[in-house]
Amino acid sequence: MPLIETTALEMRYDGGVTALADLTLAIEAGVVGLVGVNGAGKTTLIKLALGLLTPTGGGIRVLGLDPVADGDRVRAKVGYMPEHDCLPPDMIAAEFVTHMARMSGLPAAAARERASETLRHVGLYEERYRRIGGYSTGMKQRVKLAQALVHDPELLLLDEPTNGLDPAGRRAMLDLVHRIGTEFGVSVVICSHLLGEIERICTSLVAIDAGRLLRSASLSAMTEHNDLLVVEVDAGADRLADALTAAGLDVRRDNRVLTVRLGDDDGPAYDLIRDAVADLDLALHRLERQRHQVADLFRDLPTPAVTRV
Numbered sequence: 001m002p003l004i005e006t007t008a009l010e011m012r013y014d015g016g017v018t019a020l021a022d023l024t025l026a027i028e029a030g031v032v033g034l035v036g037v038n039g040a041g042k043t044t045l046i047k048l049a050l051g052l053l054t055p056t057g058g059g060i061r062v063l064g065l066d067p068v069a070d071g072d073r074v075r076a077k078v079g080y081m082p083e084h085d086c087l088p089p090d091m092i093a094a095e096f097v098t099h100m101a102r103m104s105g106l107p108a109a110a111a112r113e114r115a116s117e118t119l120r121h122v123g124l125y126e127e128r129y130r131r132i133g134g135y136s137t138g139m140k141q142r143v144k145l146a147q148a149l150v151h152d153p154e155l156l157l158l159d160e161p162t163n164g165l166d167p168a169g170r171r172a173m174l175d176l177v178h179r180i181g182t183e184f185g186v187s188v189v190i191c192s193h194l195l196g197e198i199e200r201i202c203t204s205l206v207a208i209d210a211g212r213l214l215r216s217a218s219l220s221a222m223t224e225h226n227d228l229l230v231v232e233v234d235a236g237a238d239r240l241a242d243a244l245t246a247a248g249l250d251v252r253r254d255n256r257v258l259t260v261r262l263g264d265d266d267g268p269a270y271d272l273i274r275d276a277v278a279d280l281d282l283a284l285h286r287l288e289r290q291r292h293q294v295a296d297l298f299r300d301l302p303t304p305a306v307t308r309v
C-alpha cells in the first residue's frame, strides 16, 4: 500500500491561486524526497495529507485512509514537522514534547518517558530541561522533529527540516532523518527545494513544479552500477588511453580520468587495464565501476523547477 496516493488532486485557494493541479502520484514506503522550488506546492500537499486542508478536486489517501473523512486516524499515524517556527519559547523542551505526547493520547507517565526517549534520539537529552527560547536554530529544529516522533508514527512528514541551519547543522539533521528512516523503520517524506542536499538520504524522489508532477523515481536503480569502468591515474592518462584503445577497448578521456566501456564479459577489460598500467609504469588511483547519477534522472527537467546544490 502506498504511503500517500493522490488522484487528479487539485487545491485552489480562496483568491484563485491553484497550488496543486491534476496531481496523480503514489509515494511508496522509505525515505522519500519531495522536491520542488519554493511555491511548487509541497506544503499544500503535506497539509492535504494531514487533513488540515480539503482538496477542491480529486482525491488523496494516506496509509490507506481518507484524510478528509478520517483526519484524526491519519494524524494518529503520522508525525508532522512544520516548516515555520511554531515552538512556545517559554516552555521547557521536555514539557512541550510531553504535552504533545499527551495530545496524541498517551497517559501521563508514558508520555513523560516517551518524550525523554525521543529527545535522546534527536540528541537533546542533556538539554531537555532548558527553555526552548534559549535554544539555537538547530536545537529548535530537533525539538520540532521530536514532537513529530513522540507518538511513534508510521509516517513522518518533514517540511524543509534543514531550514535556517548552517552546512554542518544541515548535514547533522539529514543524518538524523536518515537514521530515523533506516533504524526506526519509520517512513519519511522530506520536503526540500534542494535536490542535491537530500538525494543522498532518499530511497526515492518525487519532483513537483507549479502543483504538477514532474518526475517520480526510485533511487534503487541509481545505486546500481552502469557498464562503465572509471580509471584514474596520476599522470600518463593519454598514453594509457592510447594503449587501451589499441587493445580494442572503447575509451573516453577527461584529463586524468578514463571511462572504459565494459563488454558483455567484464574480465578482459580489467586484465587489459591492469597490464597496460603495469607496462606503462603508471600510478593507479582509482579503478571502479561507475554508478548512475541521481542528477541524470532530473537532468531534463525545466529549470529552475528543481534547485541543485
Ligand SMILES: Nc1ncnc2c1ncn2[C@@H]1O[C@H](COP(=O)(O)OP(=O)(O)OP(=O)(O)O)[C@@H](O)[C@H]1O
Pocket: 013, 014, 015, 017, 018, 019, 036, 037, 038, 039, 040, 041, 042, 043, 044, 045, 160, 193
Ligand atoms: N493559504 C494560502 N492562500 C493562498 N495561496 C496560498 C496559501 N498557501 C499557499 N499558497 C500559494 O500556493 C502555492 C504553493 O504554495 P506551497 O506553500 O504549497 O509551496 P511550497 O512548495 O511548499 O513552497 P515553500 O517551501 O515556499 O512553502 C504558492 O503559490 C503559494 O503562494
